[in-house]
Amino acid sequence: MFKTKNLVHDVKDVPVSWIFEHFCKLKEKLNGHDIKIKSLFNAKERTPSMCIYLDKNKVYKYKDFSSGKGGSAIDLVKEITQASYHKAASLVVEKYNDYVLHNNGGYDVQEFKLASRYKVSKHVFRSWNTSDQYFWTQFNIGSRLLEEHHVRPLEYYVLVRTEDGRDIELVIRGNYLYGYFKKDGTLYKIYQPKTLDKKFIKVSDFVQGSEQLKDYPYLIITSSLKDIMALKSLKLSIDYVAPDSENSLIKKEQMTEYLKKYKKVIILFDYDEAGIKAMDKYKEVYPDVRTCILPMSKDPSDSIKDHGPKEVFTRIVPIINKKLDE
Numbered sequence: 435m436f437k438t439k440n441l442v443h444d445v446k447d448v449p450v451s452w453i454f455e456h457f458c459k460l461k462e463k464l465n466g467h468d469i470k471i472k473s474l475f476n477a478k479e480r481t482p483s484m485c486i487y488l489d490k491n492k493v494y495k496y497k498d499f500s501s502g503k504g505g506s507a508i509d510l511v512k513e514i515t516q517a518s519y520h521k522a523a524s525l526v527v528e529k530y531n532d533y534v535l536h537n538n539g540g541y542d543v544q545e546f547k548l549a550s551r552y553k554v555s556k557h558v559f560r561s562w563n564t565s566d567q568y569f570w571t572q573f574n575i576g577s578r579l580l581e582e583h584h585v586r587p588l589e590y591y592v593l594v595r596t597e598d599g600r601d602i603e604l605v606i607r608g609n610y611l612y613g614y615f616k617k618d619g620t621l622y623k624i625y626q627p628k629t630l631d632k633k634f635i636k637v638s639d640f641v642q643g644s645e646q647l648k649d650y651p652y653l654i655i656t657s658s659l660k661d662i663m664a665l666k667s668l669k670l671s672i673d674y675v676a677p678d679s680e681n682s683l684i685k686k687e688q689m690t691e692y693l694k695k696y697k698k699v700i701i702l703f704d705y706d707e708a709g710i711k712a713m714d715k716y717k718e719v720y721p722d723v724r725t726c727i728l729p730m731s732k733d734p735s736d737s738i739k740d741h742g743p744k745e746v747f748t749r750i751v752p753i754i755n756k757k758l759d760e
Contacts, residue, residue, distance in 0.1 A: 453507035502711035664735035
């Protein structure tokens with residue numbers, strides 16, 4: 435006999451973890467850990483960029499860095515089905531009740547506890563080598579820019595997290611590991627460009643490039659420190675900063691200061707859907723900024739690698755000048 439006591443009539447009674455498991459077709463049960471899958475909104479994606487994570491209120495949410503979409507489980511169903519909230523909620527209830535009827539009573543609901551996350555506990559430097567030189571110079575980034583922005587090669591770094599009262603350590607080694615440091619020597623990010631699933635390890639909040647401003651009249655906010663250095667190699671009289679990522683808005687207090695200090699503030703993010711959406715978000719929150727696109731490769735540094743600094747200079751100067759004249 436089928437058990438019907440677990441049937442629901444309100445989407446609020448459907449376990450959030452079940453919604454993600456069902457509509458994302460997950461092969462594993464969510465039990466408090468975070469997972470990363472390929473984007474449901476970008477069929478061409480090769481490296482998984484969609485995160486399903488437990489927030490501070492112990493509720494699962496998602497963030498898709500490929501498309502810029504994110505939010506609750508119902509937000510996800512709305513995006514997948516392109517339906518209204520009411521229709522998406524009705525679909526979730528229908529699918530969940532069908533699951534209950536075909537699984538003899540339904541879904542085992544459990545209370546999640548936030549899993550301890552790995553944190554960088556140690557790093558060890560090494561000397562620069564010819565492989566490093568080849569990697570950075572293809573973006574027109576030389577030793578002067580790397581030194582100015584306190585980028586240093588790492589032999590390895592150590593990740594640690596606590597589980598059941600004991601520390602678990604992971605030692606990460608590789609040929610292309612770089613630490614991003616503040617002037618005072620504090621590590622704020624690790625960059626591992628040859629790692630497909632996690633190129634950046636964030637250690638602390640920091641607006642990249644903020645310690646190297648030259649007080650030029652104009653400011654460009656771009657996607658990454660690598661883009662800052664690549665653009666600086668073109669020797670334009672412009673200051674550059676970058677947030678932690680395209681999806682991290684610079685805080686209002688800091689942006690207000692930039693808008694007062696500079697004649698124009700321009701957002702130049704990646705030439706893809708996620709980058710364009712992130713620029714639109716900045717424009718929505720900060721109407722006084724300008725946005726521009728470099729329609730070449732994915733980002734300014736890749737454009738320099740693929741087309742050369744002279745070609746990028748020729749293409750980008752009129753684009754920037756047009757925005758400065760607006």
